[in-house]
Amino acid sequence: MKRIFISIVIIAAIIAAGCFAIAGIEAENTKIYGKIEEVLNANSEEEAKAALDELEEAFVKYSKRLSCIVDEDILEEMKGAVYMLRPMLESNSDEFTAQCELLRSYAKRILDREIPTLGRIL
Numbered sequence: 001m002k003r004i005f006i007s008i009v010i011i012a013a014i015i016a017a018g019c020f021a022i023a024g025i026e027a028e029n030t031k032i033y034g035k036i037e038e039v040l041n042a043n044s045e046e047e048a049k050a051a052l053d054e055l056e057e058a059f060v061k062y063s064k065r066l067s068c069i070v071d072e073d074i075l076e077e078m079k080g081a082v083y084m085l086r087p088m089l090e091s092n093s094d095e096f097t098a099q100c101e102l103l104r105s106y107a108k109r110i111l112d113r114e115i116p117t118l119g120r121i122l
Contacts (some may be wrong), residue, residue, distance in 0.1 A: 018116060019071050021114060022111070022114055022115060024065070024066075024067060024069070025069065025070070025111050025114055026111060027108060027112070028062050028065055028066060029111055030106070031058055031098045032055075032058060032059065032062055032103070032104075032107050033061070033104060033107065035051070035054055035055040035058045035059075036055065036100050036103055038051040038054065038055070039051040039052055039055055039100060040097065040100055041087070045075040045089070049086075049089065050088055052085055052089060053085055054081070055082065056082060056086075059078070059082045063075050063078075063079065065111065069080055069114070070110050070113070070114060071113070072081060073108070074077070074106060074109060074110055074113075075110075077106060078103060078107070079104060079108075081099060081102050081103050082103060085099055085100070086105075
């Protein structure tokens with residue numbers, strides 16, 4: 001009977017840790033989404049550069065917090081996308097908005113990969 005109880009406690013702890021991880025990823029993604037919106041909604045180049053600085057700082061914190069939970073490969077891809085924004089902004093590239101949307105999709109993919117599904121469990 002003790003083994004069954006201990007097994008149930010361990011399984012409950014694993015489920016709770018997974019739920020807290022998903023909630024943490026959602027909270028971090030919300031922050032990143034907000035920073036991306038600030039960059040996209042900037043009216044002048046100075047405002048955009050300031051918002052981009054804030055996005056880069058937020059991404060450093062984001063990657064530190066999520067590096068123990070998620071796959072490092074997607075964080076590296078996201079890091080490259082974040083640091084490509086500044087040269088695109090300075091050269092008035094047409095793909096600046098697309099790059100911001102790519103960042104948003106990377107963050108969504110991180111969350112989607114961590115949500116447990118029956119196929120991933122089995």
